[in-house]
Amino acid sequence: MKSAVDIAADVRSGASSAREELERTLGVIEARNAELNVFLHVDVDGARRAAQAIDERVARGEDVGALAGVPIAIKDNMCQVGIPTTCSSKILKGWRPPYDATVITKIVAAGAVPVGKTNLDEFAMGSSTENSAFGPTRNPLDPTRVPGGSSGGSAAAVAAEMTAISLGSDTGGSIRQPAALCGLVGVKPTYGLVSRYGLVAFASSLDQIGPFSKTVKDSAVLLEVIAGHDPRDSTSLPEPSPSLVAHVNDGVAGKRIGLVRELFEGADENVVTCVRAAADALRDAGADVVELSIPELALTLSAYYLIAPAEASSNLARFDGVRYGLRVKADDVTSMMEATRTAGFGAEVKRRIMLGTYALSAGYYDAYYGQALKVRTLTIEAFARAYAQVDLLLGATTPSVAFKFGDKTDDPMAMYLNDVFTIPTNLAGDPALSVPFGTADEGLPVGVQLLGPGRSEAQLFAAARVLEIADGRS
Amino acid sequence: MTLPGEWEMVVGLEVHTELLTKSKLFCGCENHFGSEPNTNVCPVCLGLPGSLPVLNREAVEFAMRIGLALHCRIAPSTFHRKNYFYPDQSKDYQISQYDLPINSSGYLDLPDGTTVTIERAHMEEDTGKSTHLGGSGRLAGAESSLVDYNRCGVPLVEIVSGPDIRSSAQARAYAAELRGILIATGASDGRLEEGSMRFDANVSVRRPGEPLGTRCEIKNLNSLRSLQRAIDYEALRQIQLIENGAVVRQETRHWDENLAETSTLRVKEDADDYRYFRDPDLVDLAPDQTWQDRVRAALPPMPAERRAAVLALFAAPSSAQRDAVEVVIDLGLDPYVHAVASASGDTTLALSRAANEVAANLKSVANLTVDAFVTIVAMEQRGELSATQAKTVLGAILVDGGDPHEIATALGFEQLSADSLGATVASLIEDHPDEWLRYRDGDDKLAQFFIGQVMKLTRGQANGKAVIGELQARR
Amino acid sequence: MSEAITREEVAKVARLARLRLSGDELDMFTEQLGQILEHARDMNALDLADVAPTAHPFGLTNVVREDVVEESLDRDTVLAMAPDARDQRFAVPRIQGEAP
Ligand SMILES: [Mg+2]
Ligand SMILES: [Zn+2]
Numbered sequence A: 001m002k003s004a005v006d007i008a009a010d011v012r013s014g015a016s017s018a019r020e021e022l023e024r025t026l027g028v029i030e031a032r033n034a035e036l037n038v039f040l041h042v043d044v045d046g047a048r049r050a051a052q053a054i055d056e057r058v059a060r061g062e063d064v065g066a067l068a069g070v071p072i073a074i075k076d077n078m079c080q081v082g083i084p085t086t087c088s089s090k091i092l093k094g095w096r097p098p099y100d101a102t103v104i105t106k107i108v109a110a111g112a113v114p115v116g117k118t119n120l121d122e123f124a125m126g127s128s129t130e131n132s133a134f135g136p137t138r139n140p141l142d143p144t145r146v147p148g149g150s151s152g153g154s155a156a157a158v159a160a161e162m163t164a165i166s167l168g169s170d171t172g173g174s175i176r177q178p179a180a181l182c183g184l185v186g187v188k189p190t191y192g193l194v195s196r197y198g199l200v201a202f203a204s205s206l207d208q209i210g211p212f213s214k215t216v217k218d219s220a221v222l223l224e225v226i227a228g229h230d231p232r233d234s235t236s237l238p239e240p241s242p243s244l245v246a247h248v249n250d251g252v253a254g255k256r257i258g259l260v261r262e263l264f265e266g267a268d269e270n271v272v273t274c275v276r277a278a279a280d281a282l283r284d285a286g287a288d289v290v291e292l293s294i295p296e297l298a299l300t301l302s303a304y305y306l307i308a309p310a311e312a313s314s315n316l317a318r319f320d321g322v323r324y325g326l327r328v329k330a331d332d333v334t335s336m337m338e339a340t341r342t343a344g345f346g347a348e349v350k351r352r353i354m355l356g357t358y359a360l361s362a363g364y365y366d367a368y369y370g371q372a373l374k375v376r377t378l379t380i381e382a383f384a385r386a387y388a389q390v391d392l393l394l395g396a397t398t399p400s401v402a403f404k405f406g407d408k409t410d411d412p413m414a415m416y417l418n419d420v421f422t423i424p425t426n427l428a429g430d431p432a433l434s435v436p437f438g439t440a441d442e443g444l445p446v447g448v449q450l451l452g453p454g455r456s457e458a459q460l461f462a463a464a465r466v467l468e469i470a471d472g473r474s
Numbered sequence B: 001m002t003l004p005g006e007w008e009m010v011v012g013l014e015v016h017t018e019l020l021t022k023s024k025l026f027c028g029c030e031n032h033f034g035s036e037p038n039t040n041v042c043p044v045c046l047g048l049p050g051s052l053p054v055l056n057r058e059a060v061e062f063a064m065r066i067g068l069a070l071h072c073r074i075a076p077s078t079f080h081r082k083n084y085f086y087p088d089q090s091k092d093y094q095i096s097q098y099d100l101p102i103n104s105s106g107y108l109d110l111p112d113g114t115t116v117t118i119e120r121a122h123m124e125e126d127t128g129k130s131t132h133l134g135g136s137g138r139l140a141g142a143e144s145s146l147v148d149y150n151r152c153g154v155p156l157v158e159i160v161s162g163p164d165i166r167s168s169a170q171a172r173a174y175a176a177e178l179r180g181i182l183i184a185t186g187a188s189d190g191r192l193e194e195g196s197m198r199f200d201a202n203v204s205v206r207r208p209g210e211p212l213g214t215r216c217e218i219k220n221l222n223s224l225r226s227l228q229r230a231i232d233y234e235a236l237r238q239i240q241l242i243e244n245g246a247v248v249r250q251e252t253r254h255w256d257e258n259l260a261e262t263s264t265l266r267v268k269e270d271a272d273d274y275r276y277f278r279d280p281d282l283v284d285l286a287p288d289q290t291w292q293d294r295v296r297a298a299l300p301p302m303p304a305e306r307r308a309a310v311l312a313l314f315a316a317p318s319s320a321q322r323d324a325v326e327v328v329i330d331l332g333l334d335p336y337v338h339a340v341a342s343a344s345g346d347t348t349l350a351l352s353r354a355a356n357e358v359a360a361n362l363k364s365v366a367n368l369t370v371d372a373f374v375t376i377v378a379m380e381q382r383g384e385l386s387a388t389q390a391k392t393v394l395g396a397i398l399v400d401g402g403d404p405h406e407i408a409t410a411l412g413f414e415q416l417s418a419d420s421l422g423a424t425v426a427s428l429i430e431d432h433p434d435e436w437l438r439y440r441d442g443d444d445k446l447a448q449f450f451i452g453q454v455m456k457l458t459r460g461q462a463n464g465k466a467v468i469g470e471l472q473a474r475r
Numbered sequence C: 001m002s003e004a005i006t007r008e009e010v011a012k013v014a015r016l017a018r019l020r021l022s023g024d025e026l027d028m029f030t031e032q033l034g035q036i037l038e039h040a041r042d043m044n045a046l047d048l049a050d051v052a053p054t055a056h057p058f059g060l061t062n063v064v065r066e067d068v069v070e071e072s073l074d075r076d077t078v079l080a081m082a083p084d085a086r087d088q089r090f091a092v093p094r095i096q097g098e099a100p
Helices: A004-013 A018-036 A044-059 A102-109 A152-159 A176-182 A216-226 A269-284 A295-318 A333-344 A347-360 A366-389 A412-417 A423-428 A457-470 B057-069 B168-185 B224-243 B289-297 B303-311 B319-330 B334-342 B347-367 B370-381 B387-400 B404-410 B418-431 B433-440 B446-457 B464-474 C007-016 C023-039 C075-080
Strands: A039-042 A071-075 A113-118 A165-170 A185-188 A208-213 A256-260 A288-292 A392-396 A432-439 A445-451 B008-018 B080-083 B093-096 B103-109 B115-125 B129-133 B144-148 B155-161 B197-206 B216-221 B251-256 B261-267 C089-093
Touching: A004 A018, A004 A044, A004 A216, A018 A039, A018 A044, A018 A071, A018 A113, A039 A152, A044 A113, A071 A152, A102 A113, A102 A216, A113 A152, A152 A165, A152 A176, A152 A208, A165 A185, A165 A216, A176 A185, A176 A432, A176 A445, A185 A216, A185 A457, A208 A216, A216 A457, A256 A269, A256 A366, A269 A288, A269 A392, A269 A432, A269 A445, A269 A457, A288 A366, A295 A347, A295 A366, A295 A412, A295 A423, A295 B080, A295 C023, A333 C089, A347 A366, A347 C007, A347 C023, A366 A423, A392 A457, A412 C023, A432 A457, A445 A457, B008 B168, B008 B224, B057 B103, B057 B115, B057 B155, B057 B168, B057 B289, B093 B115, B103 B168, B168 B197, B168 B224, B168 B303, B168 B319, B197 B224, B216 B224, B216 B261, B224 B251, B224 B261, B303 B319, B303 B334, B319 B334, B319 B347, B334 B347, B334 B370, B347 B370, B347 B387, B370 B387, B370 B404, B387 B404, B418 B433, B418 B446, B418 B464, B433 B446, B446 B464, C007 C023
Parallel strands: A071 A113, A071 A165, A256 A288, A256 A392, B216 B251
Antiparallel strands: A039 A113, A165 A208, A185 A208, A185 A432, A392 A445, A432 A445, B008 B155, B008 B197, B080 B093, B103 B115, B115 B155, B129 B144, B144 C089, B197 B216, B251 B261
16 A cells, blocks of 8 residues: 555645545445454544645645645544543543643644544553453454554554554553564654653553554654654653654664574574574675673563553552543442442453552562562663664564464463563663564564664664565565 | 640641642642632643643742741652542542652741751642532531542642640641741742641650650641640540550541541551552652752741841830731731831831731732831821821721822821921910910920810821920920 | 462452452452562562662653643533533542541
């Protein structure tokens, strides 16, 4: 299908119209959504009005922005005025936010047309989109398999060619992992690069919004649009949006890239093969690729599964049946809150709330949460040491290709292990992306992961573009 | 009140004060008491999913002012989440400073010469307000409750004293002095009746030399009188318990002003596990020296200093004058007294007028310029206005503003100017030559005759002292 | 922290988190939380006494906004979200005790 860059160029030049592009998108959604369960809500009328407005502005000769008339899918944990926002949870069913997330304001200002909200693991907790209260999303490449998660719907929207681009959020790999499983580019930006205002929090110190796309350049364009300081987010980095698109073709000649043992060891053989092939491709493009070890990364999974639930246990306290969302009636307020939360949250959300509550509770804080924060320090220091030697790091995104439904649902720990390669950068706050490189035996895509120090997105896109070309995808 | 036997009370106070910012602590909603319910609310203070807090600079500066006024150390600080479920708490956690407060290790000197240490003065957000249906409007017995989130997110500073207070009178003096300081810093309006300042008292008892006893916390005392009475009641209750062989249970208690007693609100439980942790939505606060110095430079003089400055105007202040000084300092009226002193006016008169007539009309005190006050005191001092007239003119200006001379004229007090009083006295002498001669020859009693005549002519508005002055000048 | 999490602890945590668990759920969560915490033991074994904790990935300080009043939400919009509202306020059933 047409890339976002091409759609925007056509809409701006008059070769196409926003309305035409939208109708194509709505047609594909109509054809495939029932089977794949990608969108929880499609805002047909709103999108048509927005597309119409874009076309009118183009006709008046106005500059409508980098995403002129590009339909875009939004993970259903970002607030959009008047549009149902559920986080795939029964507890928020029917809630319509009275305000826009900053990313929504930014993409609309750049001419994009939000078409609807995509499915996710409830409150972004999961790696398969099976934890949605509204049914799982299917992988468009093989509907018997999961699309990954938690941003499975946003990944599937692009993989099914409903939209060219979409927005996801990544707390422990929730963009990169589904990107890998759906054969897409997916980016977890530097913490603070993209405003979290209006993103329903899972784990505030880890959450980042980022793009999905088929091409490297589309992700670069979208990230450039949504990045930059936001005074409504205290953790937002002070700088304006960096220049990314301009550096997509910078290449990797002369760059030092570290192939990290801890970021592919233990993965399936066909995944390892693709990672090694990617290392060769980067070498062929002039990079100096060295194999290295960062032993501290082995500790990050444990730290993550205490820090993220701890923050989540507090972030999700507000869903109490008082101000919005579900209420299950009871005679007194405590029983009402208990009944509401018990009925409103799914098992995985309850599991993490309890884990986090326990990790923060008196007597256990130091041993669990406190210790995890120290491991976080070790992780940051270890990455910093690595980046003193090399410019970027390379590894696998996931231990395996897309798995079948139900494969890991009964064993939370097995599911958590799926995130073992993506979690370290969330703890460090550094950026990373997944780019498709090669296919496994079943014909399913493999994603390789590129990691860099804070604010190194331009270099990451340049390296990903090298792999995109070497893989023969444009 | 003195405690029986050898008993001693140990009291520490936690004082919450709302800050006079225009907007709330973490959002742009108006910080305003008395708005229509749920009109000053936004995604942030309603705790809507996805909203994020951003700290109000002015609230930080008010907190620093309070800290500096209490001789605290200002240090890098953090914000934590105190997690507990409660309907007036829109996020089901309160953002508060915990192990690293902005202000710590200060002290407050009381007028009686004692000192109370200040452990900390930290920033936090206020909760919403519930009203209760059924059960005669009280929480206990209510069938349901209604929540207004206008107050949710209003900035507070919580000032925690050390357990240094040994009597209810000292507790009251501390609270009063602290209130004066908070008002002087501009951080608070000190309005106890509106709940903008609230006291919690931690009370325990012991015999001297013994370790600290089990303490009870009395919550939400909202007047100085309740504070003092509740502490006395609670200390006696604990003594009686112990003397009867029972033990004091650590609990939170409620003071009932009508019944004049405290009662159990809740027993401290294991369930009080707030799971404090750093709020990941907020970053560290570390005011640098420049910022601190700027705040310090803008800090006005505190009550203790101002009290000393007013008292210094009096060689041997009477106890009534000392009380008047307290009123003047408490209400911020000392600039009036100092202005009269600078104009070499009658400071005794100035203190009395400020502590009585001006203090009684605080709502419109802005109408009274310092110059107008100085003029009125001078007019009274010179006899151009009687005491009654001076009070009338002062009252009129406090209501509507204006020039003292013009108002005196408009009220028909113009004949009392020195000139017109002189003319009145001169004409009376002409009309009553016999009386005048007897007075001139030494019969002082006849002064009363002339005063009476002047009063008749001026409908009682003349100043008797001034009449005598005029008579003597002509003797 | 060598002891596994007990059923009683899980029940207490559920109460703190305002969740109600059936007996079966209690058993399941006790086992699952135990497994996850067991995995965290590699971390607990480390001596990290000299390591400072990191709560934020980047150490920003003094992020403040000016004290300016912004428009609040429309009250009808706000109360329309509420499961129950009366007299322009959010209505809740009986509150059992004062805030802690
Ligand atoms: Mg407090
Ligand atoms: Zn607000």
